[in-house]
Structure formats: structure tokens, C-alpha cells
Amino acid sequence: MRLTSRITPRLTSRITPRLTSRITPRLTSRITPRLTSRTALRLLTPVALAVLLAATTGGGSASAQPTTSTPAFDSLTQQSHTDWMASLPDSTGLGALSVPGTHDTLAIHGGLAPWAYEAQEDHGDSAATLTAQLDAGIRAIDIRVRVVNSGTAFAIHHTDVYQNANFDDVLTHAQAFLTAHPGETVLMDLHGECDADTTEGGSGTSSIGHCADDPASTTAADRMRILQSYIARYPGLFYAPTVTGTSTAAMPTLGQVRGHIVLTSFTGPLGEVYPGYGLSQLTGANAGSYVENDWTQCTTATKWGEAQSNIAAAGADTTGAMFTTYLSANCSPFGGGPADVAGGYLWQTGVNQLALNYLTGSGSSSRTGVVLMDYPGYALIDAILNRDGAAG
Template sequence: MRQQIGTTGRGLAVAAAVALMAGMALTAGAGTASAQPSSSSPAFDSLTSASHPDWMSGLPDGVGLGALSVPGTHDTLAIHGGLAPWAYEAQEDHGDGAATLDAQLNAGIRAIDIRVRVVNNGTAFAIHHTDVYQNANFDDVLTHAQAFLAAHPGETILMNLHGECDADTAEGGSGTASIGHCADDPASTTTADRIRVFQSYLARYPGLFYAPTVTGTSTAAMPSLGQVRGHIVLTAFSGPVGEIYPGYGLTQLTQGNWGSYVENDWTQCTTSTKWSEARGNIAAASADTSGAMFTTYLSANCSPFGAGPADVAGGTWFTTGVNQLALNDLTGSGGSQLSHTGVVLMDYPGYALIGALLSRDGIGG
């Protein structure tokens, strides 16, 4: 098992008995139990069945990022789930240390959702899904992204960066991790501390990020693809309770009415309703002529007592998954009328769903 920088992650429990087990297991390290789906389809859990490592390279330099259809992953590296993997795992497991990110990027994913915990006495970021360590650290993410962009310089990666731990005293928490809640190290970590840690990575990876999105003093206008090829675009940097850190990201997604461009009803697990909400935001993206970037989440999670990420994305015996509903729509007559979809963040995306999004960019195959 890969070692986390600093202290260990903790598992989620869904009932009193499991909670007790979790308490007993706190010294055992990050959870490695798996609830990876046992079946797949073209819409679900099959992203490596097609490859699109250079799909942006053929697009014009002058196209704005907001005018694209960009496949992405929600909770990009959530491949471990502690004692309740069905509640935590959200992506296909293609390996620790951000090897899973490699698989996603090669499949055409270009928007990633990175959740971090401050570790090692306030000096580094580890990748978490709440209290579960994902056997990867921020260095892994940046190293793998840098290698991908070096090999495919016509591409860019959009990154949403989020501080995951809401149990810190500065966030009004107890300062102690609990089931479903992580605490940073130290638990007194503040906004300024998270920014300082991030800045240390910027110093170690000079030129990797598109510079106007990481100044720390001002945000960036929506760039064209030609401006950001070969770089990570930081779309937003946010804290554990959703606060937007000023001076980072894209202006449109961090200031003013930025929330009006985002659909993320993450507790709506009735798949038909979830897709209807998502489709409305995608339609708004298509109709927009201002160059704004719309972001739509197909993901939702109602565990422990309702559907988990795989059930929402892939469906059950009784429901059609959101991913399949999206694929049906995007490849049908309605989808053909969309000029573009904006950024679409998915759990367990399938190769055909990725391809359907890319078809709006004129990408075939």
C-alpha cells in the first residue's frame, strides 16, 4: 500500500456496528477494500476502451475554453473507500499514486476534481475523499499531469482544487477526525496555511500552471485554448466549507454569480431527475454566447441509506443510470442540437459517454 504523507486516512461507516469497526481500525491506515463495479457498459465504468490523448491538439488556438465540451471526473482519484467502499469510491481504479489519473487523461478526460488534506505538519497535500486517504499525494497528481502535458503539448488540464477537511478548529470543527470528516495536520490549519502549502507546490513546479490563474492576487479572464496548451488551468481553489480563495482561478467561476453556471445537486439520486437538472445546465451552456464556462456534475451520492456513486452513475436493476441517460440523450436527436456542453464531471465514465461529449467538439472515434 502506498504511504500517505503524514497521518493516516480513516474509513467511513454506515451503521453503529461499522462505526465501531472503523474506530478500531484507525491505526490500520487508508482503507483498501473495494466496491468497484462488477459490470460495465459503453456509458459506465469503461473509460479505457477508447483513447483520446490528443483530442485538443487539432482544435483552433482561438477557441475559448468556455466554448468547448470537456469530459471530466468528479472526485477524480476516489478509488478507495475504507470500510464502506460503495459509499466512497467514484472512479475506476487504475492504480495508486495517480496512475488512475493517467488512465483518465489518456481516455480524454481534461477536467479534474482534486480534494486535498494538509499533512506532514502543514507542509504538504495528500489526496482524500473526506476521511479516506486515496493512496496518492499532490506531488503525484502534478508529476503525472506534467508528464502527460509534456508528451501531449497540445492539451490542457482544468483543475478544481478543494480543501477537503472540515473538522479543523478554524472551520468550526472539533479538531479531531471522525467518520466522514477529516482534520488537517495540524487541526488548526487556516485558509492562509492552505494557500501557503499550495504556493510551495507552485514553486516546485514552475510553469506547470497557467500563470494568470495562480497569481494569488488576481483571477484570470477566460483564456483561449492556444493560451493554455501545455499547462494546468486552475479553475478555482476552495476551502472545506466551500469558501472561494481569492486570487486564484478563473474570474467567471470565482466571483459574482459564479454559482449560476454550475449544476451540482449532489444529493439528488433519482436518476431521471438528476439527469433533467444536468441537461438543463448543459442546454444553458449550449445557448450561451458570452464564452462563459458552464460546469455540470452527473454525480450524486445518497449513501449510507440510499444510492451510492456507482448506483447513480451506472443504475440498478430498477433504475437507468445517469450516465446511460446522458449517453442516450447526447447521441439522440436532442444531443445533435447542442453546440457544446461545457465541462461535464462524471463518476465512472464510460468510453462512449466520453466520446459523445467529444463529438460536440468535432472529435470522432
Template sequence: MHDAAATTLDATPNAALGALRAAPARALAADASYRTLGSASHPDWMQSLPDSTGLSALSIPGTHNSMSIHGGALTQTQESFGDSGATLARQLDAGIRMIDIRARVNGGNTFTIHHGAVYQNANFDDVLNVLRTFLAAHPGETVVMRLKQECTGEIGSCTDVSGQKSFPDIFDSYVSSLFWQPSVTRGAAAATPTLGAVRGKVVLAVLHGAYGSPIEHYGLTQFAQWGNGSSTYVQDNYSVPNVGAIATKRDQVRRHLDATSAGDPAKMYVNFGSGSSIFAQPQQVAGGAFGVQGVDPFLLIYLNEGHGLTRTGMVMLDFPGGGLIDKIISYN
């Protein structure tokens, strides 16, 4: 077990970030698609599914930058239900089953949770403790994790503490029986498992370095090419240069949904609904702004319409609403 020591910011955010913190934008109206995660309750939705079901066949609601609740309009991506893992615990209760964790190398060869320069009042031990507690209480479930080294040392990012072990060496020290072992075996990536093989466990999908490249052979074989942004099975066009470009992001999400449903049923597809820039904050991309429909309400409408979809894959969301979580789970 690691010491849960707090950390401070390592880089001075740029002027635009500072301005956004000083004068946060008005929160957009919450509805079934957006900012109402607390209305969803699906702590055991996987339990009734057959053990033989491939993880790839599932429709799974997920959160992008799952622990990011601090730092103002440019960095917050999720509703806050409290620090030290409390927000993650509420997401799991709501039915979220894929999480996106961003870690900084801290003193004592530990990980702390960051979004860019902003410490999120949580440490990797908090993440693991929440997952351990949840899966012990709900052993029919599994949680898929994407873990990324967050710090690049650039302006607006954080800087890892010097003199520590490498990111993968530190990760190895955290690995325990909580994880599905084939996914955290450093020298050999794993085939996509069935649900029965991973109940009660955390599945590592990919371990990403600071610039998005997969580290060694952790995770699942099919994600070996999951780099910074999109790849064969991943849509992560995260740059949305302005509010008008939210329409383009919606279309990218829609196209990947259609590709997921029509694609190889033995492969997992990951679809990020998130995006941001200085001129299009995460909340605006998710919920909409200035008359432009956001990704979250678009998704709920599109999924309700059907369009012949048979699965959604892993849908990674900012500020998801309870109705959107309900709908994704209903595809199972």
C-alpha cells in the first residue's frame, strides 16, 4: 500500500486557463443526457448476463478523465460527488464500467491523480480502494480501466517528481489480485476475455505513456495501436476548436457508433464523446452551447431512435446524464 500524500501544481497554467478559473461559465441546464449521473443506479447490471458473453459484445457506459472534478471550466469533466475517490464510487453505482485514470509520478514512487496541472484531490490508492470495495460488494461486475501517465512537463501540464522509478515500474508495485492478471502481465498482452473470466476484477485495457503511446505490452492485444487520439478501434478526436465544431464531433461519435455495431463482434470499440479547447470547454462539448447541440443530448436521441444498432461498445463521456447511462446499458 502506498502513502496517499497530496501534491501541488507543478506548472503554471496559461493565461486563458487562469481566466476561466476566475470567471467560470454558467453551468448548462441538466437533463436526462447531461449532468444527472446521480439519477442512475445500476450497481449490478452485469450480474444477469451469461458468463460466456464476450467483453467486446457489451455496451458499456464510461467516463473520460473519470476523476477530473477540480480546476475550473477548462479542466473539469465530471460531476463532483466528493474527493478521494467518492466521485468514482458514485459513477460505479450509476453503472459506469469503463474508467479513464490519469496519474502523475509523485514522491515515494506513488501515483497521484491529475488533469493536466491540476491535482484532483485523489491518489491512485483511492482509485484502487474504491474499485476493491465496489467489486467485493458486486462480484458479478467488472471494470475496464485505461491508465495514462498524465505529465508531460509542458506549460499547462504537470511534471513528474524526479528521482522516482519509471511509470511502468511504479504501476507494477500497485498490481494485485484486484486486476485480471493477463491484462497486467508486462511482457504479454491479453486476448479480449469473456465476462465470466473477469467478474470481480479490473481489466486494464491499455497503459499509456505521457504522449499517448502504449507502454510495453500491458492491456489487451487489440489496443496495441491505441496511441494519442483515434485508431482502428478507438475514436478519440479530442480537439474541438470552437463551439461550432461540436457538430463535427457529434458526427465522429455517430460514425464510430455505426462502425461499432457493424464491426467485428470479437473486438472492443471505444468511442469518446469528449472534446475540448480554450474556445469549447468540456461542458459545452458535452451539453451544448449557443444553440449548438452537445454530444450527450445528441447521443441519447440517436440511441433512442435505434438506427439498427446492436451494441454501442465503450462510450466514454463527460458529464453523462442518468438517462444516457440507462440507455447505453439497455443495449445489453
């Protein structure tokens, strides 16, 4: 997500040190809880809002976690599905499954603009939120990383906001879960989040909605080298054919990947696919025909129409291909944020509820493929799992 696509360079250039200095403690104290609601903040002038957004480069203590929930939205942990894959035959093709997942899996912090950055229920830092998701039945995760510590490690980010978790946290929690539940697998999409690097055509400096790696000269080869260092430190955790660095993997069966993380793809800040990683079907030239991810479409009925078409395509497919559908979208700071789109806002029904209505109604597809969600509710997770006939 690139929040600055709506904050132009001309606008951000006007946010000078002199202007920033005018936001005094007295002014800040007037930003009451009522004013900092999503509706009120949208009434700020573009310059004032951009200055507030500039403070979002750290995790911060502000939160826009929803205060209401429904069976489709923001009720992740009301049911547990720790072993649902264990009941399925080993011969089941991974692409034939209906898999609930989370978009921007660990996006639980957002500084002073949390409504624009937070996309998941907050169940704790250091990837404790991931364990909560896995316990609830989530099996597809979307991990966004920034290179840190002088090019030696990955930290978890949502654009320029650190999410109080590192890649070691992700792998440690995933490994603990898979050890306790060896019949399961976890699908991971790994994405380099920072597009401000000099090698990507950026300024080399973090700005609103854009992070720079450490160092800002980080290259694709550097990111692949760092991933290989993690693979070496967690032997056997990844399904080996997806992390060779030299070739991609055919679609495996569930029996082949139980107890492992399957790296579905590894992409760079501009979406470039890193060769030698992931599943062949999702990293080849035709990969886009299996994925729906219109993340800037925040009219929920339109967004759901796009998602429904891809889910229907998954249900009609007879080749065993893995279809991936994102229910998520984000038009902040001047439109709906992740919680708005997922849960509903103004006169619009949330995409999560529209998906639940479809999956529990007549005429819906026999399988969904992978469905990545913001703020998933327990009933929506159940509705996806019901397509697998899974228990546990």
C-alpha cells in the first residue's frame, strides 16, 4: 500500500521544518479523542493531515482498533481451528484447498494515523498476533519486511511504520505452531516493503508512506542473501523446493508440506518477482491471472464484485491452480481505511459481510482458493473452511 500516492510531492514539499515547528504542544493537546476519529481527521486541511502522517514512522501507542465486531468482522478468536488441515487426505493438492488468510498479517500499529495503517486485530507484539491468527484457522500470511541492522536482518513493516516484530519472531511463532500441530502448513507471501531505496529509484530516505532499508543501497541480491541466512538458521522449517534460490516449486500436495512453511512468492518493493523462490504457478508470467488485488478500490460493492469473480474462478477451475483473492483495500488518508472497507462505512456494507453472505448463500463456489482478509471474523473463517469439509 502506498499511502503517498494521494499525497503528492508538491504537497509534501510544503511541510517544512518551520511548518512542523508550529505544531506546538498546545495545538497537539487540542486534538481530542473526538477529533482523532477517522471522520474528524479527514476534515483537517491536507497540509495539517500530512504533518500528522509524518509522525507515523514508529509503532506508537495510538490505535484505531475497531470498537465493534460482527461474525464477519473483527472477531478472529471467537472460535479455534488449530488442526483443520490434519483431517484432510495427504493427496489433497494445495491449490485445491480453500484457505483463510490475512493481508498485511502483522499490521497492528500506525503511529498517529492508525486508521490508515492498522489492518488486523491486535493480539500482541513480537508476532503474538500471528499465533492468535494461526489458532483461529488462518493458514496464509502476508509478511512485509524492511532490511535492518546494516543489511543483516528483516523487520516487519507496513510502509514506514515498524510493527514491533521482526522476521525471527514470525519464524519462531510459526515453528512453534507447526511443531504443536504437525498436520498443518502455513503459506507465506514475503514482500520487501521499502521502495525508497536508491536502487529502486527512491530518495534513499524514509518519508510518509515510504521506508528505506538499512542500507538504502539494498538490492534484490541482498534481500535474497538475508532470506537465505534465516533459512539456514531454521533448518527444515520451510518446504525446501520453495526456497532453493535456483528454481521454483510445482504445486505440492498437502502431505508433502505438512509441518512446513510454503513460501508462495518472494517479491521486491516494486513487485518484482525474485527468481528461485516460491511456487512456479504464482511466480511465472501468467501469475496475475490467478490473483485479484485491487487494493485501491474502496467502494465495497465494487471491490466485492471483483473478489467474487476471482473466487468463482477458483471454484470453476479443474487444474488444481491456486487462486488468491484479497478482500482488502485502503484509500487513506482521504477515503476508507482497512477497517472501513472490511467492516463497512457510511452507507456501504463491509466487504467481509458481503463475502460471508455469498459463502453462506446458495450458488456460491465449491472452493474459494486463498482468501486474504483484513480484520476477519470467526464466521467468515468458518465459511471458507466449510468448503474443505475440514474439522478441527
